[in-house]
Amino acid sequence: MKILVTVKEVSTVEDEFEIEGTSIAEQYLGADLNEWDDYAVEEAVQIQEAGIADEVVTVTIGPEDCEQTIRQALAKGADRAIRVWDDSLEGVDVLDVGAKTEILRAVVEAEDPDLVLTGVQSGDDSWGATGVSLAEELGFEWAAVVNHLEHDFEDDRAAVRRELEGGVEELTEVELPAALTIQTGINEPRYASLRGIRQAQRKELDVQTLADLGVDESTIEGDVTLTEMYEPESETDATVWEGSAEETASELGELLREKGVAP
Amino acid sequence: MTDVLAVADHRRGELRDVSYEVITAGRQLADDTGGDLHVAVISGTVDKFGEKLNREGVDAVHTVDHGEEFNHDVYTQVLTQLYDDLAPQYVLAPNSVNGLDYAPAVANALDLPIVTDTVGLETDGETLVATREMYGGKVEVTTELEGTAVATIRGAEWSGAEGTGDASIEAFDAEIDEDAVGSTVTGFEEVGGGDVDISEADVLVSVGRGIEEEENLEIIHELADALDATVSSSRPIVDSGWLPKNRQVGQSGKVVTPDVYIAIGISGAVQHVAGMKGSDTIVAINTDPNAPIMDIADYAIHDDLFDVVPALTEEFGG
Numbered sequence A: 001m002k003i004l005v006t007v008k009e010v011s012t013v014e015d016e017f018e019i020e021g022t023s024i025a026e027q028y029l030g031a032d033l034n035e036w037d038d039y040a041v042e043e044a045v046q047i048q049e050a051g052i053a054d055e056v057v058t059v060t061i062g063p064e065d066c067e068q069t070i071r072q073a074l075a076k077g078a079d080r081a082i083r084v085w086d087d088s089l090e091g092v093d094v095l096d097v098g099a100k101t102e103i104l105r106a107v108v109e110a111e112d113p114d115l116v117l118t119g120v121q122s123g124d125d126s127w128g129a130t131g132v133s134l135a136e137e138l139g140f141e142w143a144a145v146v147n148h149l150e151h152d153f154e155d156d157r158a159a160v161r162r163e164l165e166g167g168v169e170e171l172t173e174v175e176l177p178a179a180l181t182i183q184t185g186i187n188e189p190r191y192a193s194l195r196g197i198r199q200a201q202r203k204e205l206d207v208q209t210l211a212d213l214g215v216d217e218s219t220i221e222g223d224v225t226l227t228e229m230y231e232p233e234s235e236t237d238a239t240v241w242e243g244s245a246e247e248t249a250s251e252l253g254e255l256l257r258e259k260g261v262a263p
Numbered sequence B: 001m002t003d004v005l006a007v008a009d010h011r012r013g014e015l016r017d018v019s020y021e022v023i024t025a026g027r028q029l030a031d032d033t034g035g036d037l038h039v040a041v042i043s044g045t046v047d048k049f050g051e052k053l054n055r056e057g058v059d060a061v062h063t064v065d066h067g068e069e070f071n072h073d074v075y076t077q078v079l080t081q082l083y084d085d086l087a088p089q090y091v092l093a094p095n096s097v098n099g100l101d102y103a104p105a106v107a108n109a110l111d112l113p114i115v116t117d118t119v120g121l122e123t124d125g126e127t128l129v130a131t132r133e134m135y136g137g138k139v140e141v142t143t144e145l146e147g148t149a150v151a152t153i154r155g156a157e158w159s160g161a162e163g164t165g166d167a168s169i170e171a172f173d174a175e176i177d178e179d180a181v182g183s184t185v186t187g188f189e190e191v192g193g194g195d196v197d198i199s200e201a202d203v204l205v206s207v208g209r210g211i212e213e214e215e216n217l218e219i220i221h222e223l224a225d226a227l228d229a230t231v232s233s234s235r236p237i238v239d240s241g242w243l244p245k246n247r248q249v250g251q252s253g254k255v256v257t258p259d260v261y262i263a264i265g266i267s268g269a270v271q272h273v274a275g276m277k278g279s280d281t282i283v284a285i286n287t288d289p290n291a292p293i294m295d296i297a298d299y300a301i302h303d304d305l306f307d308v309v310p311a312l313t314e315e316f317g318g
């Protein structure tokens, strides 16, 4: 069995930041492996460690800068990585679901995995749609928001639990090949070991352009344009207690006594 | 004219609230240019659901009697057929866990753009202007889509449609290709039971990722002991295995309504707020004065939890 995991480097934002046009000014941004993808990578590596998958490949759409993040996934146990980038992607401010679907479709078709794992969403733009869209495009089965996956894949089916609202889980069986969107908490992602980090440096990280993949440039222009970004108006009417920790704690203490809920 | 097709959400015999919210959102969009609002309800007791969905502003309800529970393959097949039949400008689905399991597939199958988790929608008949959040609610963005599109709406952003409408309720004769149904729902399970029921607590001391390390939870337990309160948390704490599932507040955890909810190092993501916004009094302790939790807090301390929490414990002789 071969598993392909989509891995994204997400932008993180400092508490205080400024907006320039339709993006956050560079100096307030950090970068990290998308939280949901971390769980997806871990799940794939565990399936491999159980002797069920023979190969775990990651795919990332992103510029050279994100190779450190990709190496993080390799250090956790993925075998090799593919990074898709193209000059034509440079100026695109929203890579919409349809565009990502097109690019990833080409990678999946070239790699021919049995299972594709994606995160439920990415922590920065939170579309939460790429995995399912990709599955439909490929003619794969799928399941969204998976928080448990049986590793035996009996009868070429994946037995999963989908985490619904309100503490209810749906038990579902999906035929392979399938794409599953992985929810946080499905496992405990490991920290990369020093040995893993060293090994990751030597693992294959293949860079592909749109032309390499046979994807037409026009598909990435996308149908969604970002026209404005702003800080939401604060709706807060909270009473803010100020002063030292002792002072604010004593204000809160007083409130609790007033409410009659403190001992 | 922009006609809208809104899709209802149900589970285990009940329509979910967001079904009425998607009607409101759909009605507003249709009103922007004077179009019709169609509602689809697929699987389950659709006749009963159809009656209930006939709220003010609905022009037609299309029912599809096929199976008991949600199945994304069935939904995708039905909705693509309904789309071909009705030719709406917009398809609106809830941004629920099930919505995320079919809406992207419907969009892709129809070759339409999709915008998810919207909190505002407007149209002039040509361009859909959708408002959504990025970076965990730190910023809002407006996005524009030309022509026809699929959109999902965030729960509790629109009020639920009320009243009774004069919609036609019609069975839609969908052709389901069973060979193309590759997933089977085999059951449901309630999780998060156990000895503690956080929804019964009067005071919740609720902890989030700001606590950083498992060892640091000690100060939270000490505070809860001193206050004779119950400990709950946001999702990452449960995901990390530091607290059991029955302590999780939010969309996929418990809904709580204590007298006092003390949110400590919790940013206030929409899925968390869904579980605690009904609390009587909300106190937020957070170093970030702009954290979204501040929007619903009644009292706030913009300070380091590692200073405030021990001070509060001491206040109560802990």
Ligand SMILES: Cc1cc2nc3c(=O)[nH]c(=O)nc-3n(C[C@H](O)[C@H](O)[C@H](O)COP(=O)(O)OP(=O)(O)OC[C@H]3O[C@@H](n4cnc5c(N)ncnc54)[C@H](O)[C@@H]3O)c2cc1C
Pocket: A120, A121, A145, B136, B207, B208, B209, B210, B211, B233, B234, B235, B236, B248, B249, B250, B251, B252, B253, B254, B264, B265, B266, B267, B268, B269, B270, B271, B272, B275, B285, B286, B287, B288, B291, B303, B304, B305, B306
């Ligand atoms: C389908 C789905 C379902 C979900 N269901 C749930 C759910 O049921 N419940 C839930 O909670 N989440 C849920 N989530 C996750 C949710 O989106 C957020 O990721 C999560 O709520 C964030 O938890 P947090 O606020 O503890 O962490 P963060 O967002 O990381 O916030 C940490 C906060 O701590 C503050 N902080 C840091 N250090 C300190 C300090 N020293 N002193 C004071 N403050 C500090 C920071 O300013 C920040 O505001 C769900 C997500 C998805 C996609």
